[in-house]
Amino acid sequence: MVILTSSQPMLWLRQHLVLPFLLYTSLLGGAEQPKCRCLYGDPCWPTQNEFTNLANQLSQPLLRPVPPPSACYPTNMPSGNCSEVVAHYTDGNWRADQPGAMQNTNFESFVFLNGTIDACYLNVSLNIPCEQGNVPPVSVDVRSAEDVQAAVVFAKRHNLRLVVKNTGHDYLGRSAGRGAFMIWTHHLKNMSYDASFTPSGAPRRHSAVEVVTLGAGVQWHEAYTFVSQQNRTIVGGISQGGSVGAAGGWVMGAGHSAFSPTFGLGVDNVVQFTLVLADGTYVTANAFQNVDLFWALRGGGGGTYGVVISTTYRVHPAFSVGLAAISTNFPSYAAALAVVTEWTKLHPTISDAGWGGYTYINQVGQADFQMMFVSPNVSIEEATATFKPLFDIVGNATEGQAVAVVRSYPTFLDWYTAFFTLPGQSQVGGRVELASRLLPKAITMQDPEKVAKILLSLKAGVGINSVGGGAVSKVDPSSTGLNPSWRKALAEVYISETWEEGVSAATIAQARERLKQNTDVIDKLTTDSGSYLNEGSLYEKDFKKSYFGSHYVDLKGVKKKYDPTSLFVVASGVGSEYWDEELKCRL
The missing domain is CATH 3.30.43.10 (Uridine Diphospho-n-acetylenolpyruvylglucosamine Reductase, domain 2)
Structure with a gap:
């Protein structure tokens, strides 16, 4: 006989009597x-x-x-x-x-x-x-x-x-x-660090891994601070204020980062999930238990297989951050074409070298080009040498009006704090819908000018998240449930539409129609319409193909x-x- 004391009886009753009884009664009444x-x-x-x-x-x-x-x-x-x-x-x-x-x-x-x-x-x-x-x-x-x-x-x-x-x-x-x-x-906020973690069910001789385990409600700004306190770094989402969740939909949709070309995507850094299934069962999914579920959770989409309770990630040693950035206005279409073509031509090389980052190109007429790339443990001299061809093209095309910056930051958190915790900066609180395509490495190498012309033809601003190539491309596409298109991509190209508060349904429909038309334009960058699930459109012609590719049936x-x-x-x-x-x- 087990005698329970203090506060334990209520917890024991809930776990061993209440939940199983509710589960049993919920399944009565046949399969229909x-x-x-x-x-x-x-x-x-x-x-x-x-x-x-x-x-x-x-x-x-x-x-x-x-x-x-x-x-x-x-x-x-x-x-x-x-x-x-x-x-x-x-x-x-x-x-x-x-x-x-x-x-x-x-x-x-x-x-x-x-x-x-x-x-x-x-x-x-x-x-x-x-x-x-x-x-x-x-x-x-x-x-x-x-x-x-x-x-x-x-x-x-x-x-x-x-x-x-x-x-x-x-x-x-x-x-x-x-x-x-x-x-x-949102309030599942537990965080723990383990310098020698062994996944549940792993064989005795399995090598231990250095990890952090994050509750499903932890946000990236919280995770970055915690991991930094361990003198380590984690691959995570980059956004103003770090409000994105660190252990749920982000990773289940792929989970990209500016540091993915060096360390891989979020799905490549996950070691284990715990979750509650549709029948109320609490399970662990990793490379040794519920292996098929672990495969699907890494790229197969959030809110689909269960409710994630925690996610365990591999962490990496702390590193300094090298940065190269450009901001300019294009005086002409010829200048824009020259700059964006050179940017495209350089892209495969810098991604394979571990550089990742973010670029914004606006249509000619407003003529903006803003770019920031980062890489771990790169000196100012190395960064300058890598980006000199682009700096030279931009300087000549804009008659010296561009601003180019090369810097180094002691840690990831120093870089992140400098750019993504600025007061008054926001990416939320408005009305916006997106569409995206994954930019294949092949087309950037075969015809960079074609890529540039497509990007400049858009009747809206276009963002390019350079979060592929390098380490991302070296992962076996069959090892996770992620759309295989990711393994051939250098970047995610995305477009957006917004509208004013309180407008009519007809006005919203017009914005969505523009989004569809521009999606057809960026689709020319791909051969398979591959898209990033977490930054995609509700109006894909074939969401199964765009978001999941050949993995959909499995x-x-x-x-x-x-x-x-x-x-x-x-x-x-x-x-x-x-x-x-x-x-x-x-x-």
């Missing part, structure tokens, strides 16, 4: 599944008593998320402080702390087929009522695997549309869902094995082709 999910407002929506029973199993009270601007509509939805909302509206870390906030506010809105828009706008002078929009009305603020298990079992039992959200960074809107039930992983097999009833369904995710546009009903 309802055609449509149950949404808020439907007769099948759980009763208050049923939500109370769920709340009794959780460590935190249930949340009722609302769009952040609701605080500015006191007669409609009195909630929060409007002044605080206005002051922090474009702060990514503030938005991440709000259960009802998405980083891009268009995903807080819902557009009906008849053109009606349900939303809550910050601009109260529009005189448009504040509505719930696309924000799930009920959420579980999970703090443990047990919380996640209870929430997953509840959603399955009641056939709810389930949404998993951490920070709300998602250009496909997968963090939101009208009338859905949300699992909010990913669908893993999906069917671990989530046979499709509890987890997300836009453009594996298996989503069997659901309607709102992801409510099976087709």
Whole structure:
């Protein structure tokens, strides 16, 4: 007999009696599944008593998320402080702390087929009522695997549309869902360092690995600080304020970094995941346990196979950072063509040498060219020699009007702090949709001028994330579930469209049509329409091909094995082709 003392009995009862009982009862009633999910407002929506029973199993009270601007509509939805909302509206870390906030506010809105828009706008002078929009009305603020298990079992039992959200960074809107039930992983903040980690299930003689394990709610600014305290560096996402989640959708979509040409993508640095499956089971996935699931989680898309609880990453020794940057305006199309052609020609060499970075090219007429590349442990002299051909071309083409910078930073964190923690800088809080293509190395080597002409022909600004080549290209494409196009790519080319708050559905449709047209332009850079899942479009002609490539069939097999009833369904995710546009009903 085991005698339990102090606070242990309640935890033991939850783990050994409550969750298994809920799981068992949720599976009663046969294998036939309802055609449509149950949404808020439907007769099948759980009763208050049923939500109370769920709340009794959780460590935190249930949340009722609302769009952040609701605080500015006191007669409609009195909630929060409007002044605080206005002051922090474009702060990514503030938005991440709000259960009802998405980083891009268009995903807080819902557009009906008849053109009606349900939303809550910050601009109260529009005189448009504040509505719930696309924000799930009920959420579980999970703090443990047990919380996640209870929430997953509840959603399955009641056939709810389930949404998993951490920070709300998602250009496909997968963090939101009208009338859905949300699992909010944002407070799974545990971090640990292990200088000698052995994956679960590994043979006794398996070599230990130096790692950090991050809870699903950890954000990159938190991870970078923690890893730096261990005198180590981790491959991670680069954004203003570091508000992107470090252990969830970022890595499951590929996870790129300016340092990927040296150390590989996020999927190449993962050692282990822990997660809760659709049946409520808590499992470990690595190279020795649930191997097929581990393969799929590395590139097969977030919100698709389960709810990740933690991710374990390999870490690297600390390093200094060499930087080369250019900022200029083009006086003519000929100057633009000369610069972008030379930039393209240089690209394969610098990527193979471990340089990665970010470039922005605007259409001729506005004529901007901004570039920043970085590489570990490179001196100022080495950086100058590498980029001298480009510096010379830019100087001649712009008659000396360009600004070129070469610098060195003692550590990764010094470089990151200098560029991505600047006050007043923001990438969020507006309305934006993206489309992207992976730029193959082959075309940059065979016809750099063609690449330059395509990029300059776009009727919008274009960003190029130079996050491929080098170490990324040396990984066996079959070793992860990631789209194999990544292994042949040097960079991700992306375009965007935005619109003003409160515009009509027709205006939004026009913006999306422009995005589609420009997607056709950048598609000329590829032979297979390969795209980055986490920075892609909802309007791909064939999302299976663009986001997953030849791995789609195998990913669908893993999906069917671990989530046979499709509890987890997300836009453009594996298996989503069997659901309607709102992801409510099976087709």
